[in-house]
Amino acid sequence: MAFTDRVERTPAIKFAFAIFIAALLAIPLLTVYALNYDRQSQSETARNSIAEGWGGPQVIAGPLLVIPYQADATETVTEGGRQVTRVNRVWRELRIAPDIADIRSTLSPERRQRSIYEAVVYAAKTSGRARFALPADLARYGVTADALSYDRAELRFGLSDARGLYGPPPSVSVDGARRLLQPGKGPEATGGSGFFAALDATPLRERAVTVDFTYDFRGNASLTLAPLAGDTRWTVTSPWRHPSFQGGFLPTERRIGDDGFSASWRVGNLALGRSLVDSDAPAAVSADRSGYVAGGAVGDHQAGVTLVSPVDLYSQVNRSVKYGFLFIGFTFMAFLMFDIVGGVRVSAIEYLLVGTGLVLFFVMLLAFAEVIGFTAAYLVAGGAIVALLTAYSAAVLKSRRRAGFIAGLLIALYAVLYVLLSLEAYSLLIGSLLLFAALASVMYLTRDLEWGGRPAAPPTDA
Incomplete structure (x- = not known):
């Protein structure tokens, strides 16, 4: 029994016990981390369910003018053990992007x-004008102007x-004349989803054609444009005050204020790395495969x-859970100093109960944040x-003054x-300074401590 008491009073052993219990608390901390991930996944599922039928993250593209034409296709087949070459007449498509496209989108968000659970959805009004012209050097694309079936454009x-x-x-509307629309046949940037209008593009042989369009749609979370034109200008306005601009092209102009935001993009086909004209011939490169991603990804x-x-x-x-070890380490260090310097016995069970309370904070933070918001939940859980650990410390440390220090x-x-959560850019700096201050304090308080045995007696003046 005396040996046990001696071992328990050894500062190094007490320090080792504190570290061991802190390491054990990594298990519930990781459990809280997994719980938060699970709740986040449930939140994503709920948001998708809320937005179901409303419209997903939307990608818009076009307009794109497609004119069919007939071309000869060579095919080699084996007949009777011999290679036979055939020439077939097939239909192909010539795709022409506008030389200028001016698009405007207005987003009306709604929670x-x-x-x-909560999801942010929006209603978008999109309108614009595009101008199409037949290139003078059409023959270099393997097709002549006379071969095009303009009436099937x-x-x-x-x-x-x-x-x-x-x-x-x-x-x-094409040159002021409204066109009947049909579903489907969208560009590859939108996975073929969209709508199209049939027209007679014969006037294109002599002059440029102007297209005006407007359509309303719903979506959630994000809106993306896949530019196609030689000069695409896109303007987005919304009363939402927290936009995040993404993709390979950022706005050339933007304004964010209390009344919302407005942003303008200007993208040329040289930046896109694509020609305004191409075809679906085997040797051609698709106009819609220049890094576009459908399905809402930018x-x-x-x-x-x-x-x-x-x-x-x-x-x-x-x-915040990632800083859990910081909480446990600082609090355990305070109890350890009262134990090995102040002479107050703190058992392993008491360390474990205090650590459990510190971990419980993160569980309460998550639970309350889903209901009353993060800031209010932080105040309630904290x-x-x-209050709980202060009251318990008063009993463990046998002193209200010491419990006040813990509080x-x-x-x-x-x-x-x-503050660390609010100032993400300086979190590492602040955290390292705190650790330095804690280490310096411990080194100062234990400078005369005999870690292998009882605390050394203070020196006496000669």
Whole structure:
């Protein structure tokens, strides 16, 4: 029994016990991390469910003028053991992008909720004008102007989730004459989803053709443009105050204020790395394969804007859990100093209970944040844990003054953590300074401590 008491009073052994228990608490911390990930996945599923039928993250493209033509295709087959070459007459498509396209989109966002989950959806009004011209050097693309079937031309528009079309039917006019629209045949940038209009493009042989269009659609989270024209100008306005601009092209002009944002892009086909004219002939390169990504993802040759929530509570909780060891380390160090310097016995069970309370903070933070928001949840969870551990420390440390020190330490830690979460760019700097201050304090307080045995007696003056 005496041996046990001696071992328990050894500062090095107590220090090792504190480290061991702190390491054990990594298991519940990782569990909280996994719980946050699971709740985030449930939130994503709920948001997708809320937006179902409304329209997904939208990608728009076009207009694109497609004119069919007939060409000879050579085919080699084996007949009777001999190689036979045949020449067949096949239909191909000549795709012409506009030399100028001016597009304007207005986003009207809306928050939609189901239970404790929320999704940001929007209604978009898009209108624009495009000008098409037949290139003078058409023969270099392997086709002549006389070979084109102008009366079978089509104007194609892309919308990645055509279910989002709503309100008045889309309107497309060619030189002032309105055209009847049909579903499908969107550019490859939108996965073939969209709508098209049949027209007689014979006037294109003599002059440029102007196309005016307007259509309304719904979507959620983001809107992306896959530019095709020789000079694409895209303007987006919205009352949403938290946009995130993404893609290979960022706005040339943008303004963000309390009344929302406006942004303008200008992209040329030289930046896209593609010609204004191509065909679906085997030797040709598709006009729609210049890095475009359908389905809402923003590719290198696209421009997009995302309506982000000002506070992503799961991301905030995730980052706060990563600082869990900082909380445990500082608090355990305070108890250890009271133990080996102040002479107050702190058992392994008491370390474990205090550590459990510190881990419980992150569980409460996640639970309350889903209901009342991150900041309010932080105050509620932090206040509850500070009150609990202060009361428990008063009993463990046999002193209200020492418990007050623990309360002050916890309040300071929670305040610093909130600052770290707000100032992500300086979190490493602040965290390293805190660790340096903690190490310096421990080194100072234990400078005369005999780690292998009982604390050394203070020196006496000669």
